[in-house]
Amino acid sequence: MIAPINLCRELQKDALSKMIKLRSVSKTFGTTVALHETNLDVPTGDTTVLIGPSGCGKSTILKLIMGLLEPTSGSIEIDAERVSQANILRLRRRIGYVIQEGGLFAHLTARQNVLLMAKHLKEPVERMETRLLELCELTHFPEYALQRYPVELSGGQRQRVSLMRALVLKPSVLLLDEPFGALDPMVRAGLQDELKEIFKRLQQTIMMVTHDMAEAAFFADCIVLLNEGRKVQSGTLEDLRTTPESDFVHEFLGAQRALETI
Amino acid sequence: MKPVFPILLVIAVSCSAQARQIVIASKKFTESYVLGEIAKRTLVNAGFAAELRQGMGGTIILWQALLQGEIWLYPEYTGTIAEEILKRKEPMSTDEMGALLRQRGVGMTEELGFNNTYALVMQRNRAIKLGVHQISNLRTYPDLKVGLTHEFLDRQDGWAPLSARYGLQMRNVRGVEHALGYAALANGSIDLKDAYSTDARITENDLAVLDDDLHFFPQYKAVFLYRLDMDVRAVAALQKLAHTLDQSQMARLNSEAERTKDYALAASLYFDQKPVASSNDFIRKIAGWTLRHLELVAASLLLGIIAGVPLGILASRPGPVSNFILAISGVIQTIPSLALLALLVPLPFFGISPVTAVFALFLYNLLPIIRNTATGLQEIPTAVRESAAGLGLEPNAQLWKVFLPLASRTILAGIKTSAIINVGTATVAALIGVGGLGEPIISGLNLNDYKTILQGAIPAALLALLVQFFFDGLERVFIPKGLRLKQ
Numbered sequence: 001m002i003a004p005i006n007l008c009r010e011l012q013k014d015a016l017s018k019m020i021k022l023r024s025v026s027k028t029f030g031t032t033v034a035l036h037e038t039n040l041d042v043p044t045g046d047t048t049v050l051i052g053p054s055g056c057g058k059s060t061i062l063k064l065i066m067g068l069l070e071p072t073s074g075s076i077e078i079d080a081e082r083v084s085q086a087n088i089l090r091l092r093r094r095i096g097y098v099i100q101e102g103g104l105f106a107h108l109t110a111r112q113n114v115l116l117m118a119k120h121l122k123e124p125v126e127r128m129e130t131r132l133l134e135l136c137e138l139t140h141f142p143e144y145a146l147q148r149y150p151v152e153l154s155g156g157q158r159q160r161v162s163l164m165r166a167l168v169l170k171p172s173v174l175l176l177d178e179p180f181g182a183l184d185p186m187v188r189a190g191l192q193d194e195l196k197e198i199f200k201r202l203q204q205t206i207m208m209v210t211h212d213m214a215e216a217a218f219f220a221d222c223i224v225l226l227n228e229g230r231k232v233q234s235g236t237l238e239d240l241r242t243t244p245e246s247d248f249v250h251e252f253l254g255a256q257r258a259l260e261t262i
Numbered sequence: 263m264k265p266v267f268p269i270l271l272v273i274a275v276s277c278s279a280q281a282r283q284i285v286i287a288s289k290k291f292t293e294s295y296v297l298g299e300i301a302k303r304t305l306v307n308a309g310f311a312a313e314l315r316q317g318m319g320g321t322i323i324l325w326q327a328l329l330q331g332e333i334w335l336y337p338e339y340t341g342t343i344a345e346e347i348l349k350r351k352e353p354m355s356t357d358e359m360g361a362l363l364r365q366r367g368v369g370m371t372e373e374l375g376f377n378n379t380y381a382l383v384m385q386r387n388r389a390i391k392l393g394v395h396q397i398s399n400l401r402t403y404p405d406l407k408v409g410l411t412h413e414f415l416d417r418q419d420g421w422a423p424l425s426a427r428y429g430l431q432m433r434n435v436r437g438v439e440h441a442l443g444y445a446a447l448a449n450g451s452i453d454l455k456d457a458y459s460t461d462a463r464i465t466e467n468d469l470a471v472l473d474d475d476l477h478f479f480p481q482y483k484a485v486f487l488y489r490l491d492m493d494v495r496a497v498a499a500l501q502k503l504a505h506t507l508d509q510s511q512m513a514r515l516n517s518e519a520e521r522t523k524d525y526a527l528a529a530s531l532y533f534d535q536k537p538v539a540s541s542n543d544f545i546r547k548i549a550g551w552t553l554r555h556l557e558l559v560a561a562s563l564l565l566g567i568i569a570g571v572p573l574g575i576l577a578s579r580p581g582p583v584s585n586f587i588l589a590i591s592g593v594i595q596t597i598p599s600l601a602l603l604a605l606l607v608p609l610p611f612f613g614i615s616p617v618t619a620v621f622a623l624f625l626y627n628l629l630p631i632i633r634n635t636a637t638g639l640q641e642i643p644t645a646v647r648e649s650a651a652g653l654g655l656e657p658n659a660q661l662w663k664v665f666l667p668l669a670s671r672t673i674l675a676g677i678k679t680s681a682i683i684n685v686g687t688a689t690v691a692a693l694i695g696v697g698g699l700g701e702p703i704i705s706g707l708n709l710n711d712y713k714t715i716l717q718g719a720i721p722a723a724l725l726a727l728l729v730q731f732f733f734d735g736l737e738r739v740f741i742p743k744g745l746r747l748k749q
Contacts, residue, residue: 066652092654103649107667107742116663117653149744165653 018077019044019173019205020065025074027060034060035229037074047199047206049216052226053252058209060229062175065207066097079172093117096166096174100181102158104150104165110157111146114164121169128168135164138198156187163198176208180215192218213253225249283311284496287324287333287614287695290317291440291708293378293460293484293512296519297337299529301486301500308499315695316525317704318614319600320413321346323607323694327614328368328487335488335500339378341480343370343487345419353480369490369497372504373483376460376512380414380479382472383457385447389470396475397428400454404431409438409452419480421456427478441708458482460509462517484512507532523714552721555698558688559729562620563681566627570680571673573628574635575661584636591629599626599690607694619691619698626687627680634676638669671741678733685726689718699725 020042027035035057042048050058063069065076067088076083078091104113111132118128136143141160150158159179166174179195180188196219199206210216216223217237224234233245244250284305288298298314305312315333318324325347327333340359344350348362360370382397389395392403400406414420415437425432438446438455444463446452457464457471459482464471484507486500507515511532519528577587597605602622612618642665650660666673692700699718706714737746 063648066648068648068651089654089656092652095652097649097652099645099649099652101643101645103643103645103652105646105650105664105668107664107670107744109744117655120655120659120663149747151744151747162649 017043019079020207021077022061022064023075023077025061025064025071025076027057027064027069028072033229035064038231040224040231040234042205042207043222044205045203046221047208047219048222048224049220050207050209050224050226051211051213051216052232054211055228056226057229058211058226059177061226062097062177062207062209065175066092066095093121093169094172096163096169096171098159098162098166098174098176098179100178102150102162102182104158104161106150109147109149110141110153110161110164113150113161114146114168116165118168131168132164135167138167138201139163140194154187155183156191159183159191163195167202171204173205173207174202176206178209178211180210195219225252227252283313284335284492285313285315285333287315287318287327287336289320289324289336290693290704291458292462292516292519292525293458294337295525295705296512296515296528297374297484297486299525300503300532301335301337303526303529303533304499304503305496308495310493310496310499315614316701317692317708318695319604319607319693323604323614325487326608328489329366330613331489332614334492335486337484338370338487339482339484340373341379341419341482343485344480345417349418351418356483363487364490367490369488369492371486371488371497371500373485374503375484375505375507376509377481377483378458378460378509378512379474379482380419381457381459381464381474382454383447383464383469384454384472385450386468386470388453389472394472395470396473397424397430397478398475399472400430400432401428404433406432406434406453407451408432408435408454409443409446410435410456411440411443412437414456424478427476439707460512460516462513462520465513466517466520520711523711548717548721551697551699551701551718552725554696555685555688555691555700555722555725558616558619558623558691558696558698559681559684559725562623562627562688563677563684565620565624566631566680567677569624570628570631570676571635574632574673574676575639577632577636578639587632588636591632594625595629599687600693603690603694614694614696616691616696618694619688619696623684623688623691627684630676630679630683631673632676634679635669635673638672638676639665641672642668667742668745671737671745674733674737674740678730681729681733682726685722685729689722 018041020040022038022040024037024039025035026033026037038057038061040061050061052058060069064071065078065083067083078095081087081091083091105116108116114132114135115128118131132146133143135141136146139160141157141164145153145157150161153161159182163179180191183191192215199219206219208219220237222234223237223240225232225240227248233240233249240249240253244253286298286301286305288294295316298316302312302314318327321338321342324333324336324338328336340356343359343363344354348354348359356370356373363370384394392399394400394403410421415435421435424430438452443452443455444467447455447469448467457469459471463469486503488497488500515528515531518531519525522528573587573591577584599622602625603618606612606618606622607614612621646664646668650664655663688698689700689703691698692704699722702714702718703722706712706716706718
C-alpha cells in the first residue's frame with residue numbers, strides 16, 4: 001500500500017506542485033497592518049510550519065486561506081482555484097481546520113461533533129460509521145468516549161475530536177492553528193508524536209502554526225518564519241540555522257534554544 | 263406543547279367578535295358600575311341580550327370605543343360631555359349638546375335625575391377647626407396638603423381653572439388614586455381632595471363638602487350615551503329611566519355597592535326586586551379570570567417569541583440595525599402600560615378588544631427576548647464561530663445547527679423573564695374590559711377593598727410561580743444536555 005501512495009505523491013508533486021499559493025496578499029484592520037504583502041507557496045504533500053512571535057501574522061494567514069478573513073489585497077489559490085465568495089463553502093469542505101481551543105460545539109457529543117458536516121451533506125450512514133471508526137483508530141480516541149460531551153473530555157481528547165472532525169470528509173489540506181497550545185506539556189509531547197505518525201499515514205498537505213521552534217523542527221518539511229506581518233525567511237531548519245537572512249532569524253532561533261536548555 | 267399556543271391565540275382574538283348582543287361599558291368607579299348594571303337589567307328586562315364590560319379606562323377610551331362600535335352605550339355626565347368630548351368652554355343646553363352628539367352618530371338619553379358634580383371635600387372636624395366652609399376660604403391656607411385624582415388634575419374643568427377662578431395658590435398638590443385618596447384623607451396624609459357629590463364615602467366618612475361659592479363646577483347630570491344605530495326599542499327602554507334617580511337614592515346605591523361589593527345587587531335595589539342570583543361560584547369566577555389571564559399571556563408571549571428571536575438575531579450583529587432594534591425595544595419598555603393602551607385604543611383595528619391587550623403585552627415582551635437572544639449569540643466564543651464557518655457550513659446552517667442551540671439557555675431565560683413580567687403586566691388588560699386577574703384588582707382598588715384585590719393578586723402571584731416552574735421544566739427539553747452538564 002505504501003509504495004503506490006509514495007509514487008502518487010511524487011507524481012502529484014511534479015504535476016501540481018503547489019497546493020496553496022498566496023500572491024501579494026495583505027491584511028489590514030483599520031490602520032493596523034496584520035500582514036504586509038506576502039507571497040507564499042505551500043508544496044503539495046508537505047508539512048509547512050508557520051512560526052514567529054505572537055502578532056507576526058501567522059494565524060492571519062490561515063484565516064485568510066479559510067476565507068474567515070478577506071484579504072485587503074492580493075489573491076489566494078487553493079489547488080489551482082482562486083478563493084472567492086462563490087467557491088469558499090466548497091473549498092472549506094476540502095480543508096480540515098483545527099484550532100487551539102478545539103472549537104468543539106458544547107451542545108453536541110464527540111460523535112455528533114465529528115459527524116456534523118457529514119450529516120449536513122447527507123452522507124450515507126454506513127459510510128459515516130465506518131469513517132468514524134477509522135478516525136478513532138487513527139487518532140487513538142476511545143470509541144466508548146464518542147457519546148461524551150466536550151465538557152466530559154480531557155484536553156487531549158478534545159483535540160483528538162477536533163482532529164477527527166477536521167479529517168472526516170477526507171480533506172486535501174489540513175490547517176492546524178497551534179493545535180497543542182492549550183495542552184499541558186506531558187499530553188503535548190505524547191500528542192506530538194502521535195500527530196507526526198498520523199501525518200505520515202495521511203500523506204497530505206499540512207500547514208501548521210506554532211510559536212515553538214522545537215515543534216516546528218519536529219514536524220516541518222519547510223519552516224516559514226514571520227515577524228511583524230512580514231515573511232522573514234523560509235526553508236528547512238538547517239537553512240535557517242546555517243544561513244540566517246537577518247539578525248532576527250538568528251535571535252529567534254537563539255532565544256528558542258536558550259529556553260530549551262534551561 | 264406547541265399546538266396549544268395558536269389555539270389560545272385564536273380564543274383570545276376571537277372574543278371581540280362575539281354574538282351580536284348589546285355591549286354596555288362602564289368607567290372604573292362605583293357609580294358607573296352601578297349605572298352599567300342598571301342599564302343591563304333594563305335591557306335584559308326589555309328582552310335584549312346584554313353584556314356589561316366593567317371598569318374600562320377613562321372618558322377617551324370609552325368615547326372612542328363607542329364611536330367605533332366596540333361598545334353600544336355607557337353612562338356619562340353632561341359636564342364631561344361638554345368639556346371633554348365636545349371641548350366647549352361656554353355652558354350649553356341639553357338640546358344643543360344632543361344635536362352636536364347626533365352629528366357624530368351618538369344619542370344621549372334624558373338625564374337620569376341626579377347631579378353628580380365635582381366637589382372638594384375635607385375631614386369635617388378639620389374643616390370646622392380651620393373655619394373652611396367654602397372653596398374661597400382655602401385662600402387663607404395655601405399649605406394644606408391636596409391630593410387629587412389624576413383625571414381632575416388634568417381636566418379642562420379641573421384643578422387649574424378652579425385655582426385660577428378662586429385665586430388659590432396651594433403649594434402642596436399631588437395626584438392620588440380616588441379610593442386611596444379617601445384612606446389618605448382619613449389618616450391625615452392629605453387635607454383636601456376632589457370627590458363626586460354622590461360618593462357614598464362622603465356620608466360614610468363624615469366628610470365636609472366645601473361650598474362652591476363662585477359656582478365653578480358645571481352640572482354633571484348622568485345620562486347614557488348610545489350609538490344611534492342601536493335598536494329603537496332598546497333606546498325606548500333606556501329612556502324610561504329618565505328622572506327616576508335622585509341624588510340621595512344614587513348615594514344610597516353607591517353606598518350599598520361599596521358595602522356588599524356587588525354592583526348587580528346594588529342595581530337591583532333600584533328595581534326594588536330581589537337580586538338576581540349573582541354567579542356566586544367563587545372558584546369558577548377566579549378560574550375564569552385566571553384562564554383569560556393565561557390566554558393573554560400565552561398569546562402575547564407566542565407573538566413575542568415569533569418576532570423577538572429573529573429581531574434578537576439581527577441585533578446580535580453589531581451595527582446601526584442592532585442599535586436601532588435595541589433602542590426601540592428599550593423605549594417601548596418605558597411607556598407606562600395604561601398610556602400604551604390609551605394610544606392603541608383609538609387606532610383602527612385595535613379598539614377595546616383582546617387584540618389590543620395582546621398587542622400591548624406583546625410589545626412589552628420584546629425587550630427581554632431580543633436582548634437575551636442577542637447577548638446569547640454574542641457570547642459564543644470566536645473559536646466556535648470560526649470552527650463552524652471553517653467546516654463549510656452555510657451561514658444559515660451555522661445559525662440553526664450551532665449558534666442557536668449554544669445560545670438556547672440565554673434565549674430561554676429571556677423568554678422566561680418576559681413570561682413572568684407578563685403575568686404581572688397583563689392585569690392592565692382589565693382597564694379596557696378584556697378581563698383577566700386585573701378585574702378584581704382594579705375593582706378592589708376602586709372599593710379600597712383588600713379582599714377583592716387579593717382575589718386577583720394571589721392567583722396572579724401563583725400563576726407567576728407556575729410559569730417559573732413550567733419554564734424550569736422546559737429547560738430540560740430545550741437546552742441540549744451538553745450545556746447542562748457541569749465541567
